[in-house]
Amino acid sequence: MPGSAVQVRPQLPNSAPGASRGRGLYFVVFPGHVSGMASGHMHQTDVVIVGAGPVGLFTVFECGMVRLNCHVVDVLDDVGGQCTALYPEKPIYDIPGFPRVEAAELVVRLKAQAAAFKPVYHLGEQVQALEAIGGGFWRLTTSKDTVLQARAVIIAAGVGAFGPNRPPLAGIETFESKSVFYYVTQRENFRGKRVVIAGGGDTAVDWALSLAEIAARVSVIHRRDRFRAAPESEAQLKALAKAGKIDLVVPYQLASLDGANGRLTAVNVATLDGQEKKIAADVLLPFFGLSMSLGPIADWSLALERNQIVIDPSTAATSKPGIFAVGDVVHYPGKLKLILTGFAEAAIAARSAYALIHPETPLHFEYSTTSGVPNA
C-alpha cells in the first residue's frame, strides 16, 4: 500500500469533548522520519484543510468548535484565497451581519476568529499527494515535502490553482510585478501613474472607473467597441471617455511593450488590419480573466463533475470516506458559489469529520451561545 513505510501509527489523543487536554495543538513533528522524504517535517493532527481561503479559514473555526485540531495548507503565501489575491479592497455586501465589508477585512476577521483554535498554517506549499496509509488515516505531501497525517481531510481549494491569463507579449515576464500587474491589491500604488488597462470585462471596466480618479491617465485597450461589463459601468466608462477623462483605445489589441529593467515606458497596440499606436505608460494591467485548474487534486480519484468535487451536501462527504470538501471547489445540485454558502458547508463538514474521528462519542449539538468558544 502506498505510504506503508510510515512507521508511526498516529494517535489522536485528548481531542474528544470532555477529555482532558492541554491548550492548543498536539501535533508532533518528526523531522525526517518518513522514508523517501528529502526534507520537511511530518505532522499529525485531526484534520488537514487544503486551502486557506475564506471558507478554509471558517472551517478551522467550525472544527475547533467541535474540538478538532487543524493544519491548513495553502499554495499562496498568505491566507484569504480569492479575497486576498484578487479583490482585497473590494467591498462585499452579502456576508450576513456585515452590510459592507472589504474582502481583506473579512479575511482578517476570519483569521482572528479561527486563532482561538491555534491552527498551524503551512503557507506557500501546494498539497500534491493524498494517499491512504491504513487504519483510516490519510497522508498528504506538499511541494515542500511537508507530510501531514490525519483521519479527515477537508478540501477547501476554491477554484484550485488560479493564475492570470497572460497576454502573449514578448518579454512580459520581465515587467511582471514591477510595471505589469494582473491584480490590483492596492489601488494607491497607481496614484499619479499612466495606466493602461487591457480587457473588456467587468474587472477592466471597474478598475478603469476607479483608477481614473487617482491615476495621471487611464487608457483602456479593447478589441471591440462593446464591453462585457455591467451596462451601467460601460455607460460610465463611455461618459468618462467622452468627457476626455479616459482614453478608449478600440478596436485595438496589445502588440508589444517598450521599456527596460522591468520599467515600462510605452505599450504598443495594433488593429487587426495592422494600424499601430504607441501609448506612453508606467503600468499595464491586463485583465483577461483567470485560468483555473484543480491541479494535483484532479489526480486524487475523487468523483468530479465539471472539474469540481462532487459532495453529498448533507455531510460534505466526497466519494472517498474521510475526505470532505467545502466552498467553491464543490459541486452538488443547487450549489451557489458564495462565501456564505461555503460557511454553512464548513459547519457541516466539521461535524461529519467529528463523527468519523469519534464514532464512540456522538456529538451533543450545542449552540455557540451555550458552548462558548472551547479553550478560548
Ligand code: FAD
Ligand atoms: P478560494 O477563495 O478560492 O480559496 C481556495 C484556496 O485554496 C486558495 O488560496 C488556493 O491557493 C488554495 N489551494 C487550491 N489548491 C491547493 C492545493 N492543492 N494546495 C494548497 N492550496 C491550494 N463571493 C461572495 O459571496 N460575495 C461577493 O460579493 C463576492 N465577490 C467576488 C468578487 C470577485 C472579483 C471574485 C473573483 C469573487 C467574488 N466572490 C464573492 C466569490 C468568493 O470570493 C468565493 O466564493 C470564495 O473566495 C470561495 O472561497 P473558498 O475558500 O472556497 O476558495
